[in-house]
Amino acid sequence: xxxxxxxxxxxxKRTGEKVFLECVQDxxxxxxxxxxxxxGLGLRLIYFSYDVKMKEKGDIPExxxxxxxxxxxxxxxLESASTNQTSMYLCASRRGRxxxxxxxxxxxxTVV
Amino acid sequence: KQEVTQIPAALSVPEGxxxxxxxxxxDSAIYNLQWFRQDPGKGLTSLLLIQSSQREQTSGRLNxxxxxxxxxxxxxxxxxxxxxxxxxxxxxxxGSxxxxxxxxxxxxTVLP
Numbered sequence: 001x002x003x004x005x006x007x008x009x010x011x012x013k014r015t016g017e018k019v020f021l022e023c024v025q026d027x028x029x030x031x032x033x034x035x036x037x038x039x040g041l042g043l044r045l046i047y048f049s050y051d052v053k054m055k056e057k058g059d060i061p062e063x064x065x066x067x068x069x070x071x072x073x074x075x076x077x078l079e080s081a082s083t084n085q086t087s088m089y090l091c092a093s094r095r096g097r098x099x100x101x102x103x104x105x106x107x108x109x110t111v112v
Numbered sequence: 113k114q115e116v117t118q119i120p121a122a123l124s125v126p127e128g129x130x131x132x133x134x135x136x137x138x139d140s141a142i143y144n145l146q147w148f149r150q151d152p153g154k155g156l157t158s159l160l161l162i163q164s165s166q167r168e169q170t171s172g173r174l175n176x177x178x179x180x181x182x183x184x185x186x187x188x189x190x191x192x193x194x195x196x197x198x199x200x201x202x203x204x205x206x207g208s209x210x211x212x213x214x215x216x217x218x219x220x221t222v223l224p
Contacts, residue, residue: 004155042215043203048209048211050209090155092156097208098210099161100146100158101156104155105154106154106155108153
């Protein structure tokens with residue numbers, strides 16, 4: 001089975017800190033995605049990447065950036081964390097555009 | 113813009129019942145539809161992926177159908193068990209990138 005691993009289950013950071021959320025997949029998938037999930041707002045796409053070194057903005061990219069230097073790893077960066085970025089962050093990958101998504105177990109980030 | 117609606121938002125049934133979860137989408141120009149399960153505080157687990165050319169997919173006690181022309185999908189769960197209690201999310205893939213748009217989910221509780 002494809003495994004998508006998010007490095008932290010829970011994270012607490014201070015306002016203004018630079019935060020790195022890491023995601024690794026082990027099945028050579030081309031596409032990778034970062035979502036955030038909030039009560040009442042559902043899942044919203046932050047950034048995605050079709051291949052190494054490629055990135056595209058999703059619906060809510062403000063305050064975030066991403067890095068994909070290797071195919072298996074997709075990092076989400078909060079340049080200067082703010083309290084409104086407190087959320088559940090979910091990483092996903094897929095083999096290609098006609099395939100299903102596989103999600104990681106999520107990172108619950110709290111910014112204080 | 114694609115909108116995905118899941119009704120009801122919450123459902124409670126006694127163990128052993130067969131049940132149907134509904135998903136509707138506003139733009140029928142989709143390429144695929146995926147059903148997920150999410151346990152509290154966890155990531156999403158893929159249940160079934162239906163391509164637009166297919167009418168249904170089955171996995172164990174689960175059967176998902178797709179009627180693209182009417183913009184509807186159903187997830188049928190046979191002989192429900194308490195372990196089926198979770199939030200079920202439907203997502204449609206559309207556009208050249210087949211990105212997913214998610215519904216807000218149906219929270220299912222199966223009572224022993």
